[in-house]
Amino acid sequence: PHHSGITGILMSAAGLPVCLTRPPKLVLHPPPVSKSEIQSIPGISHTCRKTTKKQAKKGKTPEEVLKKYLQKVRHPPDEDCTICMERLSAPSGYKGPQPANLVGKLVKCSHVFHxxxxxxxxNNGNKDGSLQCPTCKTIYGVKTGTQPPGKMEYHIIPHxxxxxxxxxTIRIIYxxxxxxxGPEHPNPGKSFTARGFPRHCYLPDSEKGRKVLKLLLVAWDRRLIFAIxxxxxxxxxxxxxxxEIHHKTEFGSNLTGHGYPDINYLDNVLAELAAQGITEESLIQEKD
Ligand SMILES: [Zn+2]
Ligand SMILES: [Zn+2]
Known part of the structure; x- marks a missing residue:
């Protein structure tokens, strides 16, 4: 009765073990781990990080922030501004205190806007002093998010x-x-729910896995792991x-797509972190 259809017939004929035809089992959690088996991670201080008070904003105006990332353009190219869809040679579709026909070029990627x-x-973002080019996503300054306050624990378990x-394995518990x-969220003053916490996530305790953890700690400090x-x-x-930074929440199988084995996972998550402006260079910056 286990073997039905052509697959069953072929498997029986080949003498393969019956277990190959059973559906795979979901293994979300590692075997029980006692407190004494949990270790801190060499080279990474502490085993827990709480949300710190928001970095004091310097109180710069949007114009002052943008000036750092822009070059003046005297003769606008004969193209549309991809934000307002008006010609760059015509005034901006948005009103402001300065002449509406001013045009600037972003210094790293050279894209031009009013x-x-x-x-x-x-002004429509979370006004953290950073800017992301709407055309190519190049980040100017340090991008931060709106993750609500919480706690991130991280340690090694012996499985x-x-x-x-x-x-x-490195286990992360959010x-x-x-x-x-808060004012940075979609509905300021309204309550929000938080389902499924604590959330347990896993990384291999390899050199690359530890690098990913270090970058995830930067992402946590910049409030980029969660949003509302x-x-x-x-x-x-x-x-x-x-x-937008994927985590592995399935310890011992990969039925949800959020588990192991997944040979591309560490590279994928490094690319997702880089898309948020977090690379090995960020580790050096954070120490300053
Ligand atoms: Zn425009
Ligand atoms: Zn760009």
Missing amino acids: LHCLVAMY ALPGHSDCK NIPPGVQ GTSSTTGESDTVIWN
């Missing part, structure tokens, strides 16, 4: 992940309590959601 359009875009039998949304929004799985709004 100054007013960039100011409007900056190996599928595909990483040569090393132990805990974010529900609360009330609408859950794509449940449709619930005003709830804590993951923010």
